[in-house]
Amino acid sequence: MWHNVWAVIRREYLQRVRSKWFIMVTLLAPIIMIAMIVIPTFIAARSDRSDRDLLIVDGSGVLYERLASDFEASGYTVAEEPWTVDVVTDLRQQASDGEIGGFLVLDDLTLETGEAVLYVNERPSLIRRMTLRSAIASAALEYQLEQQGLDAGAMLAGGELRVEMLVDEGSDTDDPQFFVAYMGTMFLYMVILIYAVSVMRATLEEKTSRIVEVIVSSMKPWHLMLGKILGVGAVSLTQIAVWLSMGALAVGAGIPMLIAARPELANLDTVVAVLPGLWLLILFVGLFLFGFFMYSGLYAAVGAMCSTDEEAQQAQFPVMMFLIIPILFVLQAIQEPLTPLVTWLSLFPLFSPVLMWARVAGGGVPGWQIGLSFVLMGATVIGVAWLAGRIYKVGILMAGKKPSLPELWRWVREA
Amino acid sequence: MSDDGFAVKLEGVTKRFGKHTAVLDFDFEVPRGTICGLLGPNGSGKTTIIRMIMGILHPDEGRVSLFGSDPDVTRRTKVGYLPEERGLYKKMKVLELLTFLAEIRGVSRSEGRKRAGVWLERLGLTEWSDKRAEDLSKGMQQKVQFIGTVLHDPELLILDEPFSGLDPINQDVLEEIVRDYHAKGTTILFSTHLMHQAEKLCERVCMISNSKKVLDAELKELKAAERKGVVAVEFEGPDTWIRGPEVDHVEEVNGALHLILRDGADHQAILARGVQSEARILRFDLVEPTLHEIFVRHAGADAVGDAGMPVLAGASGT
Numbered sequence: 001m002w003h004n005v006w007a008v009i010r011r012e013y014l015q016r017v018r019s020k021w022f023i024m025v026t027l028l029a030p031i032i033m034i035a036m037i038v039i040p041t042f043i044a045a046r047s048d049r050s051d052r053d054l055l056i057v058d059g060s061g062v063l064y065e066r067l068a069s070d071f072e073a074s075g076y077t078v079a080e081e082p083w084t085v086d087v088v089t090d091l092r093q094q095a096s097d098g099e100i101g102g103f104l105v106l107d108d109l110t111l112e113t114g115e116a117v118l119y120v121n122e123r124p125s126l127i128r129r130m131t132l133r134s135a136i137a138s139a140a141l142e143y144q145l146e147q148q149g150l151d152a153g154a155m156l157a158g159g160e161l162r163v164e165m166l167v168d169e170g171s172d173t174d175d176p177q178f179f180v181a182y183m184g185t186m187f188l189y190m191v192i193l194i195y196a197v198s199v200m201r202a203t204l205e206e207k208t209s210r211i212v213e214v215i216v217s218s219m220k221p222w223h224l225m226l227g228k229i230l231g232v233g234a235v236s237l238t239q240i241a242v243w244l245s246m247g248a249l250a251v252g253a254g255i256p257m258l259i260a261a262r263p264e265l266a267n268l269d270t271v272v273a274v275l276p277g278l279w280l281l282i283l284f285v286g287l288f289l290f291g292f293f294m295y296s297g298l299y300a301a302v303g304a305m306c307s308t309d310e311e312a313q314q315a316q317f318p319v320m321m322f323l324i325i326p327i328l329f330v331l332q333a334i335q336e337p338l339t340p341l342v343t344w345l346s347l348f349p350l351f352s353p354v355l356m357w358a359r360v361a362g363g364g365v366p367g368w369q370i371g372l373s374f375v376l377m378g379a380t381v382i383g384v385a386w387l388a389g390r391i392y393k394v395g396i397l398m399a400g401k402k403p404s405l406p407e408l409w410r411w412v413r414e415a
Numbered sequence: 416m417s418d419d420g421f422a423v424k425l426e427g428v429t430k431r432f433g434k435h436t437a438v439l440d441f442d443f444e445v446p447r448g449t450i451c452g453l454l455g456p457n458g459s460g461k462t463t464i465i466r467m468i469m470g471i472l473h474p475d476e477g478r479v480s481l482f483g484s485d486p487d488v489t490r491r492t493k494v495g496y497l498p499e500e501r502g503l504y505k506k507m508k509v510l511e512l513l514t515f516l517a518e519i520r521g522v523s524r525s526e527g528r529k530r531a532g533v534w535l536e537r538l539g540l541t542e543w544s545d546k547r548a549e550d551l552s553k554g555m556q557q558k559v560q561f562i563g564t565v566l567h568d569p570e571l572l573i574l575d576e577p578f579s580g581l582d583p584i585n586q587d588v589l590e591e592i593v594r595d596y597h598a599k600g601t602t603i604l605f606s607t608h609l610m611h612q613a614e615k616l617c618e619r620v621c622m623i624s625n626s627k628k629v630l631d632a633e634l635k636e637l638k639a640a641e642r643k644g645v646v647a648v649e650f651e652g653p654d655t656w657i658r659g660p661e662v663d664h665v666e667e668v669n670g671a672l673h674l675i676l677r678d679g680a681d682h683q684a685i686l687a688r689g690v691q692s693e694a695r696i697l698r699f700d701l702v703e704p705t706l707h708e709i710f711v712r713h714a715g716a717d718a719v720g721d722a723g724m725p726v727l728a729g730a731s732g733t
């Protein structure tokens with residue numbers, strides 16, 4: 001009877017993929033995401049451009065050399081104006097005449113306290129002030145430390161803490177990548193929820209429109225449920241694949257091209273640096289699939305036992321809790337992926353998609369734990385399919401009010 | 416297949432919903448190749464019976480068999496089932512929807528598409544084949560659903576209230592299609608509360624009232640058996656002659672008087688009395704009773720509502 005399942009998958013897939021809504025979301029979402037990263041960088045780069053020439057008056061005599069390279073790395077073109085008694089007065093005049101945008105004055109006080117004066121016509125942005133301020137302060141500090149005979153560069157880079165593992169346990173991945181861990185968790189949570197709810201809605205629609213009576217007259221309810229879940233699953237994979245390849249295209253070709261065309265967008269490179277690697281992407285898709293199969297089964301059962309949207313909204317709540325609870329532990333999982341609480345929680349199959357991702361992307365999880373969680377999720381998928389299949393079989397043809405828990409249990413036993 | 420000549424057979428079937436008994440100790444057979452009507456007022460249990468035949472509900476007691484065995488998926492797939500509550504995938508285009516319905520019953524996609532096209536043409540829906548189901552009128556949707564029922568050339572058609580919601584012209588179209596299938600040897604079981612519809616179409620009727628079977632017979636035999644019971648008369652002059660030991664009571668129907676005879680009474684005696692009386696007899700006619708009258712006679716007047724349409728209180732047959 002597999003041609004039935006195939007027919008259901010095919011129908012479900014084509015109906016959804018061809019809908020305007022799907023095409024719009026699939027294509028627009030990544031474009032919006034990319035725009036959200038590119039446009040602010042672009043705007044920031046543009047607004048900086050008019051202020052990129054910086055004239056420096058160095059009264060201390062030692063700071064200009066140190067600062068010049070720093071400032072140039074931040075995108076400034078620097079020039080030195082020799083120190084004279086009247087230099088500030090002259091430059092002020094030039095600035096108010098509009099000949100120059102502004103200038104920076106450093107003196108001996110700067111060497112002692114890091115204090116400097118920036119003369120400008122337009123108030124500089126906070127970021128610009130911060131950049132200048134910290135560059136000046138560290139140049140001054142560096143100078144002072146060198147006077148003491150210390151390795152100022154290493155000190156100022158934040159020192160170094162070398163970690164020597166005493167036990168052979170821990171990270172397969174490198175540094176914690178908070179951005180990837182956190183965004184990935186939210187994304188997993190969202191796609192699992194959205195697509196599992198799709199299965200519930202589709203089930204409910206078939207039930208309330210009564211077409212299910214006709215369909216189930218020629219196929220087993222279990223096959224119908226399986227076809228629906230696989231069909232919706234295929235839709236979700238299509239969407240994720242489109243998103244990932246658009247992302248890869250943007251990162252692989254788009255950003256370098258953009259940077260080549262507009263050197264002021266060089267900051268985008270830092271975005272690329274935090275993106276996940278291939279192994280993380282595979283893990284992501286794996287966690288999504290297992291999560292989707294667990295939750296879509298549960299949601300199908302919820303859809304089958306309800307008769308109205310309102311009822312389903314309420315009845316889905318307990319299932320949704322299992323998706324929400326792990327979200328509460330995400331930060332902890334990213335920061336301290338190896339504490340017992342987080343470890344045990346992440347091995348609980350219904351929490352695994354969200355928490356295992358947070359732990360893996362956030363830092364280090366022993367490989368065997370990842371393997372174990374997939375085994376446990378696999379077993380749960382089978383268990384859920386069995387349980388949900390039975391509820392579905394009875395519920396899908398049942399009219400009237402939602403069953404109570406004991407009634408539900410009777411369905412499971414008798415089906 | 417050991418189906419002992421019956422497409423459908425129910426033996427001592429009882430179905431309860433909570434405290435409500437929907438069907439009680441029901442025996443029923445549909446011989447292969449017949450058109451059989453399941454008649455009864457709303458809520459009498461027709462839909463429950465049909466749903467048990469389709470394996471949607473399971474009897475609490477008794478046994479339901481389809482083609483001589485349990486109504487499993489394989490046997491149900493040989494049935495074209497039109498449920499009482501009509502549903503389609505609203506967002507789907509008509510032709511695709513029909514192809515899908517054929518496909519899940521084992522008809523290949525290309526064949527299903529071809530057959531659907533032929534049917535859409537026959538029912539005047541060709542121009543709608545690329546429209547979404549939700550854009551069709553109720554009546555058109557019902558026709559589409561009917562097409563979905565027959566695309567896989569079922570051996571047995573089970574139609575739950577197929578005529579309700581159709582205008583008279585389309586009722587005739589459907590009737591003609593049912594006759595065609597009958598001529599091809601397809602077994603047909605349909606339920607209706609419209610007695611005149613059943614009267615035109617059925618070879619066999621089964622009447623239900625209050626969850627129980629009140630009648631189950633060949634329509635011809637039934638009518639023949641009931642025929643002697645009623646005489647319609649029209650006359651001028653005194654009416655004393657129509658009263659006598661043979662007559663149970665008199666009803667006025669459309670300007671004529673219907674004499675309802677007692678069991679075994681001979682109408683000949685009444686006629687003889689009339690001829691000898693002063694009355695001038697204009698009409699003396701052995702009336703073939705309508706199914707409605709037969710139903711009322713067997714189910715009792717309680718089962719009949721004011722409009723002459725049998726109506727019954729009670730839960731619907733879900």
